[in-house]
Amino acid sequence: MINDIITTLLVSIGSIFMLIAAIGILRLPDFYLRMSAITKASTLGLGMVLLGVSIHFDQFGVFVKAFIIITFLLLTNPVGAHAIARAAYKQGVKFWGETIVDELELLSKKAENLEKEWQSNRSNFAVGEELIYTLMQLPASHGGSFRKALNVAKQIESVNTPVGSRLLGIVYSKMGRFNEAEHYLKLASTECNFNQKAIFSLVDFYTENNLPNRALNVLEDAMQVHPQNIEFVFKAIFIAFDFGVSHKLGLACCDKIIAMGTDVSADYLLKAARYKRIFVERSIGKNY
Numbered sequence: 001m002i003n004d005i006i007t008t009l010l011v012s013i014g015s016i017f018m019l020i021a022a023i024g025i026l027r028l029p030d031f032y033l034r035m036s037a038i039t040k041a042s043t044l045g046l047g048m049v050l051l052g053v054s055i056h057f058d059q060f061g062v063f064v065k066a067f068i069i070i071t072f073l074l075l076t077n078p079v080g081a082h083a084i085a086r087a088a089y090k091q092g093v094k095f096w097g098e099t100i101v102d103e104l105e106l107l108s109k110k111a112e113n114l115e116k117e118w119q120s121n122r123s124n125f126a127v128g129e130e131l132i133y134t135l136m137q138l139p140a141s142h143g144g145s146f147r148k149a150l151n152v153a154k155q156i157e158s159v160n161t162p163v164g165s166r167l168l169g170i171v172y173s174k175m176g177r178f179n180e181a182e183h184y185l186k187l188a189s190t191e192c193n194f195n196q197k198a199i200f201s202l203v204d205f206y207t208e209n210n211l212p213n214r215a216l217n218v219l220e221d222a223m224q225v226h227p228q229n230i231e232f233v234f235k236a237i238f239i240a241f242d243f244g245v246s247h248k249l250g251l252a253c254c255d256k257i258i259a260m261g262t263d264v265s266a267d268y269l270l271k272a273a274r275y276k277r278i279f280v281e282r283s284i285g286k287n288y
Contacts, residue, residue: 003055003058004056007053007056011048014044014045014049014052015045017041017045017048018042020037021045029096029097030095032096039078043073043074043077046073050069050070089104107138108138108142110134111144114127114130118131125156125160128153131149135149136171146175150168153167162195166192166197168180168184169181169182181205194226196231196232199232200235207243212243212245212246213245213246230264230268233253241279247279251279253272257272258276
């Protein structure tokens with residue numbers, strides 16, 4: 001009796017979802033919205049129907065078959081829909097007239113405009129940097145290219161070594177070329193006398209590669225050159241906290257901020273005090 005009720009509910013709800021998918025195919029205004037209706041509603045609907053059928057027959061073999069089919073649907077439907085929608089987009093299938101944002105098209109146009117601006121004025125490094133980030137974001141089918149980004153970074157490096165080296169390091173990092181990225185990011189840090197932007201790029205590179213101790217070593221060197229830079233101190237605190245390393249350095253940084261007293265904001269003092277308590281608890285073996 002209970003099995004019949006559960007089966008009826010699952011099959012009914014699944015049928016409703018499939019009906020919604022069918023209505024969506026007929027009523028939604030463009031290809032992409034119809035594709036969304038097919039993949040979401042029909043996958044959920046068919047999955048519930050199969051689950052209801054397996055409960056109705058109450059046999060291990062039917063359960064196994066239903067589980068395999070549902071798993072297959074969940075794995076393949078989203079991937080297939082994405083591939084079909086991507087192919088349609090590349091072929092120029094139009095959006096509905098009231099679609100608000102086409103992010104890929106906007107990014108592609110942004111890259112074109114930045115490239116024109118960069119070609120007309122290569123002394124504007126801010127434009128060159130933004131162009132590099134945009135080229136790394138864009139897929140290759142829409143003009144994105146690590147090679148182009150590297151070329152722009154090299155052009156900047158030929159004029160301004162610190163900025164160009166930092167950008168080369170960032171591009172190589174995104175390409176997964178660790179040694180080249182580390183070399184150029186280190187070069188940028190020393191060439192610009194431990195400039196905050198260069199230091200944070202190198203520190204972020206190390207933390208992204210799960211090397212917190214190297215990141216903290218860089219920050220210690222930077223704090224010696226720029227002892228009044230609060231951002232370096234807090235960055236060290238955050239890394240020591242997030243990765244659970246070098247509690248001694250974390251405590252020292254907290255004490256340094258607290259010792260500044262009225263020279264820093266009350267918010268900074270509260271943060272430093274809170275992190276100091278956590279570091280003390282960790283150092284005496286308490287779990288936090």
